[in-house]
Amino acid sequence: MTTTLPHATPFSADNALPRLTPPTSRLQQALLGMLAEEAPSATGRLPSERQMMERFSTTRITLREALMQLEAEGRIYRESRRGWFVSPPRLRYDLLASLPFKEMVASQQRCPETEVLKATQCPAQPKVAARLGILEGAPVFHIIRARRIDGRPVLYVEHYLRADCFPGILAHDLVTCSLTELYRSHYGIRISRVSFELCSTVLHCRAAEALRAASGGPAQRVTRINYDQNGRAIDYDDELWRHDAIELTVSAAPQSSA
Amino acid sequence: MTTTLPHATPFSADNALPRLTPPTSRLQQALLGMLAEEAPSATGRLPSERQMMERFSTTRITLREALMQLEAEGRIYRESRRGWFVSPPRLRYDLLASLPFKEMVASQQRCPETEVLKATQCPAQPKVAARLGILEGAPVFHIIRARRIDGRPVLYVEHYLRADCFPGILAHDLVTCSLTELYRSHYGIRISRVSFELCSTVLHCRAAEALRAASGGPAQRVTRINYDQNGRAIDYDDELWRHDAIELTVSAAPQSSA
DNA sequence: GCCGCCATCTGGTCTAGTTCAGTAACGGCT
DNA sequence: AGCCGTTACTGAACTAGACCAGATGGCGGC
Numbered sequence: 001m002t003t004t005l006p007h008a009t010p011f012s013a014d015n016a017l018p019r020l021t022p023p024t025s026r027l028q029q030a031l032l033g034m035l036a037e038e039a040p041s042a043t044g045r046l047p048s049e050r051q052m053m054e055r056f057s058t059t060r061i062t063l064r065e066a067l068m069q070l071e072a073e074g075r076i077y078r079e080s081r082r083g084w085f086v087s088p089p090r091l092r093y094d095l096l097a098s099l100p101f102k103e104m105v106a107s108q109q110r111c112p113e114t115e116v117l118k119a120t121q122c123p124a125q126p127k128v129a130a131r132l133g134i135l136e137g138a139p140v141f142h143i144i145r146a147r148r149i150d151g152r153p154v155l156y157v158e159h160y161l162r163a164d165c166f167p168g169i170l171a172h173d174l175v176t177c178s179l180t181e182l183y184r185s186h187y188g189i190r191i192s193r194v195s196f197e198l199c200s201t202v203l204h205c206r207a208a209e210a211l212r213a214a215s216g217g218p219a220q221r222v223t224r225i226n227y228d229q230n231g232r233a234i235d236y237d238d239e240l241w242r243h244d245a246i247e248l249t250v251s252a253a254p255q256s257s258a
Numbered sequence: 259m260t261t262t263l264p265h266a267t268p269f270s271a272d273n274a275l276p277r278l279t280p281p282t283s284r285l286q287q288a289l290l291g292m293l294a295e296e297a298p299s300a301t302g303r304l305p306s307e308r309q310m311m312e313r314f315s316t317t318r319i320t321l322r323e324a325l326m327q328l329e330a331e332g333r334i335y336r337e338s339r340r341g342w343f344v345s346p347p348r349l350r351y352d353l354l355a356s357l358p359f360k361e362m363v364a365s366q367q368r369c370p371e372t373e374v375l376k377a378t379q380c381p382a383q384p385k386v387a388a389r390l391g392i393l394e395g396a397p398v399f400h401i402i403r404a405r406r407i408d409g410r411p412v413l414y415v416e417h418y419l420r421a422d423c424f425p426g427i428l429a430h431d432l433v434t435c436s437l438t439e440l441y442r443s444h445y446g447i448r449i450s451r452v453s454f455e456l457c458s459t460v461l462h463c464r465a466a467e468a469l470r471a472a473s474g475g476p477a478q479r480v481t482r483i484n485y486d487q488n489g490r491a492i493d494y495d496d497e498l499w500r501h502d503a504i505e506l507t508v509s510a511a512p513q514s515s516a
Numbered sequence: 517g518c519c520g521c522c523a524t525c526t527g528g529t530c531t532a533g534t535t536c537a538g539t540a541a542c543g544g545c546t
Numbered sequence: 547a548g549c550c551g552t553t554a555c556t557g558a559a560c561t562a563g564a565c566c567a568g569a570t571g572g573c574g575g576c
Contacts, residue, residue: 025529025530048555048556048557049556049557050555050556050557058530058531059530059531059532059533060532060533060557061319061530061531061532062529062530062531064557064558065529065530069460069474072459072460072474072476073459073460073474074457074458074459078557079557080538080539080556080557080558081537081538081539081555081556081557081558082538082539082540082556082557083556083557084557090457095508096508096510096512096513097512097513098512098513191512192511193509193510193511193512194509194510194511194512195507195508195509196506196507196508196509197505197506197507198456198505198506198507198508199332199348199478199501199504199505199506200332200458200476200477200478200501201330201331201332202327202330202331214557214558216327216330216331218330218458218476219458220457220458243457243458246457247455247456247457248454248455248456248457249453249454249455249456250353250354250453250454250456250508251451251452251453251454252354252451252452252510253450253451253452254354254355254356254449254451254452255354255355255356283559283560306525306526306527307526307527308525308526308527316560316561317560317561317562317563318527318563319560319561319562320559320560320561322527322528323559323560336527337527338526338527338528338568338569339525339526339527339528339567339568339569340526340527340568340569340570341526341527342527472527472528
């Protein structure tokens with residue numbers, strides 16, 4: 001796997017007002033220079049914090065602040081107690097294309113992998129019940145998966161499925177099969193509408209652990225409710241992505257009155 | 259204006275795996291306790307860093323790290339050299355409803371305001387030209403606005419309009435009029451399709467200054483291209499939001515094959 | 517009342533350390 | 547070859563300070 005230079009989110013076009021470059025510290029500039037000039041290792045790994053603090057003649061706190069700024073910009077990421085890494089190119093995630101994870105990733109010449117962390121039936125807690133429009137305590141299937149792109153864990157997702165719609169679904173292969181494909185082929189359920197909520201947030205403890213990230217690290221949250229052909233909410237998915245790993249796109253006709 | 263308690267992004271339902279609560283420091287817990295128990299001031303302002311460090315018997319660096327974690331969670335925000343504040347409820351921004359800012363904000367019982375920072379004609383730089391599908395150097399109107407909700411600056415937006423589509427548009431009142439309404443009423447141009455790109459990023463220097471934020475602070479970026487009834491890209495908007503201020507929603511039929 | 521100056525307040529940024537806790541590599545033993 | 551223990555490596559988290567720079571408020575003069 002070749003690693004390319006970090007892909008920061010591009011800022012406004014360069015003909016805008018002057019001083020678009022932040023009054024950034026000399027250290028951030030130096031780090032950017034290092035990223036631009038050195039061939040990253042095969043894994044994209046940066047030198048250790050102690051090496052970098054000596055190299056740039058600064059203290060570890062100051063270095064860490066600069067590194068965390070670059071992390072927030074999506075240029076680099078950290079793995080808890082393992083090191084800092086150059087971020088690979090972002091995956092483009094078209095919200096309305098509704099591609100299964102494997103196909104979406106593979107279509108961008110990346111390697112997808114999935115691990116099932118949990119798959120049980122349990123009673124719906126208040127938030128889930130409200131989202132699915134069912135009674136609190138009604139049975140739901142609760143599936144948790146971690147997803148990797150090119151070996152890097154980037155997505156922690158929890159699915160809540162109405163148990164009454166999908167009897168026996170946990171017996172299927174949840175590693176290789178997409179849920180929506182299972183819905184169609186085994187239950188005759190097709191998704192007619194989908195509703196998303198998106199926000200910029202942080203990784204909670206479990207997600208961070210599954211993604212080898214620091215708890216509290218930057219994340220992009222994508223929650224989705226899928227509705228079947230009868231307008232009934234059939235599942236609720238809660239995705240936490242490493243925020244440097246994806247760029248979301250939406251393309252549609254606006255719904256305002258003509 | 260009454261300020262309510264901070265609205266952190268809700269995490270997964272509480273019936274998930276144990277340890278969903280991050281192994282957070284005692285300081286973060288203490289700060290959360292302070293937020294929950296004390297009536298925030300009318301402006302939502304927190305005590306100064308020096309007051310809080312004495313109160314919680316810690317150092318400023320440690321306190322700042324804890325505060326910045328709460329900022330990343332969307333519970334509080336900082337204004338550069340002015341203080342820390344409790345974040346008000348998020349604005350819901352329905353991407354496909356295509357409501358003008360004023361209407362969107364007012365419909366959620368919030369008070370919208372707009373300031374025009376720049377409105378000029380200039381040649382299209384490469385990135386803008388590529389987005390609009392025009393020649394590099396072709397004339398575009400470049401408009402920069404800052405938007406406030408309830409007096410708080412939350413959005414810095416740059417618009418690039420094809421000059422050939424909108425002769426004389428800069429003479430209009432860009433403070434009170436929505437651009438899409440101007441397009442329709444004065445130029446007979448209606449938007450037939452819209453395409454978004456969304457990512458979690460940081461505020462650059464100019465945006466931070468306009469929003470009274472720290473450069474490098476957390477932001478949600480929303481870029482949009484609007485297409486007219488003939489499928490021609492007519493403008494490109496680049497929005498940088500304080501990331502705690504909005505929650506994005508999308509609701510549509512999926513575009514996958516049935 | 518308005519404006520300018522000054523002092524104080526606020527966060528912004530940095531240095532210099534220390535200890536803690538999980539990861540990874542290496543060597544020895546079965 | 548696999549497993550276990552030990553050591554070194556890594557980031558995580560904290561203390562104690564210092565100086566910088568913009569914001570704000572108060573006071574005095576016109």
